[in-house]
Amino acid sequence: MASDFRARVLSIVRRVPPGRVTTYGDVAALAGAPRAARAVGTVMRKCRDPRVPCHRVIGAGGALGGYGSFLQVKRELLRAEGLDVGARVRRFDEVRWPAPKRGNPRSPRRRLTLQKT
DNA sequence: ATCCTGACGCGCC
DNA sequence: AGGCGCGCCAGGA
Numbered sequence: 157m158a159s160d161f162r163a164r165v166l167s168i169v170r171r172v173p174p175g176r177v178t179t180y181g182d183v184a185a186l187a188g189a190p191r192a193a194r195a196v197g198t199v200m201r202k203c204r205d206p207r208v209p210c211h212r213v214i215g216a217g218g219a220l221g222g223y224g225s226f227l228q229v230k231r232e233l234l235r236a237e238g239l240d241v242g243a244r245v246r247r248f249d250e251v252r253w254p255a256p257k258r259g260n261p262r263s264p265r266r267r268l269t270l271q272k273t
Numbered sequence: 274a275t276c277c278t279g280a281c282g283c284g285c286c
Numbered sequence: 287a288g289g290c291g292c293g294c295c296a297g298g299a
Binding site: 189191196198 | 297
């Protein structure tokens with residue numbers, strides 16, 4: 157296959173159940189590349205497979221993310237699945253998938269802050 | 274192999 | 287609270 161990464165991303169997105177959403181970043185992490193959120197977007201962009209619910213992949217914090225006119229379709233689909241979608245997906249934490257783990261010692265999201273001497 | 278682009282994310286202004 | 291800029295990664299030309 158073209159890329160292992162791509163295949164993983166697709167397989168992951170396919171598991172997102174109706175009425176639930178996930179983020180580019182989370183998918184990237186699940187695919188084994190925590191910093192490749194943008195790359196996930198690249199994959200979604202090419203995705204034409206109806207088995208892949210790409211409309212359930214949104215931006216961090218509930219932002220829609222999206223692409224051109226498809227953004228509108230995305231909103232429709234999400235609403236059709238019962239989600240409350242405004243400028244951003246509301247109740248995000250409740251419809252997020254997979255269920256966000258709390259106090260996860262293995263999610264050491266690095267915070268590389270630049271100090272000002 | 275190299276360069277440019279982009280359905281992202283997050284710190285800062 | 288919102289917008290801007292820079293960093294990250296994989297794809298495609």
